[in-house]
Amino acid sequence: MIELTGVSKSFVLHNQGSAVIPVMAGAELRVAAGDCVALTGASGAGKSTLMRMIYGNYRANAGRIMVGGTDVAKAAPREIIALRREVLGYVSQFLRVVPRVATLEVVAEPLLALGVPEDQARARAAELLARLNIPERLWSLSPTTFSGGEQQRVNIARGFAHDYPALLLDEPTASLDPTNRAVVLGLIEAAKARGAAIIGIFHDAEARAQVCDREEDVSAFTPQAAA
Numbered sequence: 001m002i003e004l005t006g007v008s009k010s011f012v013l014h015n016q017g018s019a020v021i022p023v024m025a026g027a028e029l030r031v032a033a034g035d036c037v038a039l040t041g042a043s044g045a046g047k048s049t050l051m052r053m054i055y056g057n058y059r060a061n062a063g064r065i066m067v068g069g070t071d072v073a074k075a076a077p078r079e080i081i082a083l084r085r086e087v088l089g090y091v092s093q094f095l096r097v098v099p100r101v102a103t104l105e106v107v108a109e110p111l112l113a114l115g116v117p118e119d120q121a122r123a124r125a126a127e128l129l130a131r132l133n134i135p136e137r138l139w140s141l142s143p144t145t146f147s148g149g150e151q152q153r154v155n156i157a158r159g160f161a162h163d164y165p166a167l168l169l170d171e172p173t174a175s176l177d178p179t180n181r182a183v184v185l186g187l188i189e190a191a192k193a194r195g196a197a198i199i200g201i202f203h204d205a206e207a208r209a210q211v212c213d214r215e216e217d218v219s220a221f222t223p224q225a226a227a
């Protein structure tokens with residue numbers, strides 16, 4: 001489902017004399033449907049960079065990044081937008097939303113974008129918010145003023161609203177209490193059971209051990225190590 005071959009990335013710091021910083025060379029990764037792979041490696045090893053390249057936020061300098069039938073490394077912006085709508089979900093660490101949009105709408109939005117009827121989309125959003133213990137009195141409010149953990153749960157509800165065939169999870173349990181952490185791990189397990197291919201960054205080692213089938217240490221792809 002997700003397959004990376006020979007992926008390299010350098011950053012060019014235009015505001016610092018165009019210094020070139022190579023951060024990744026020859027990255028290889030394969031994640032089958034139903035598998036969860038954890039990206040590991042020390043801080044600065046390139047976990048987030050790799051995830052951002054798969055999501056199409058950073059452009060790879062070389063290599064192939066196949067997600068379903070799309071090569072993200074070469075795809076046009078329009079193809080990446082379609083991929084994100086239909087195939088590839090992403091739960092980032094922090095919620096970024098348009099101000100003044102109600103929480104229920106924020107969570108239902110990925111389904112509405114796919115053409116799911118409004119009542120069905122809202123019912124699914126309500127089910128996820130309830131499961132993630134977001135009190136119903138908050139559903140009509142914008143999540144911008146919510147606590148860190150509440151925002152993270154809204155973000156997770158939104159990321160799991162549609163049954164994406166592939167999912168990227170950046171620290172999905174970072175600011176959660178044990179009860180909600182268990183709910184999120186349950187959602188991840190259910191996504192795997194229905195055949196989602198998942199890549200995650202989990203600093204929570206126990207969570208990683210519970211839901212991930214294997215670990216991929218991205219330090220193996222730092223340019224020095226590859227040389």
Ligand SMILES: Nc1ncnc2c1ncn2[C@@H]1O[C@H](COP(=O)(O)OP(=O)(O)OP(=O)(O)O)[C@@H](O)[C@H]1O
Binds near residue numbers: 021044045046
């Ligand atoms: N936009 C950018 N411009 C320049 N350098 C960047 C950029 N994004 C990441 N880097 C560099 O790439 C390297 C890898 O960073 P990245 O955030 O991917 O590491 P990480 O493994 O996710 O670290 P952490 O566990 O601390 O989040 C770092 O040296 C970082 O400074």
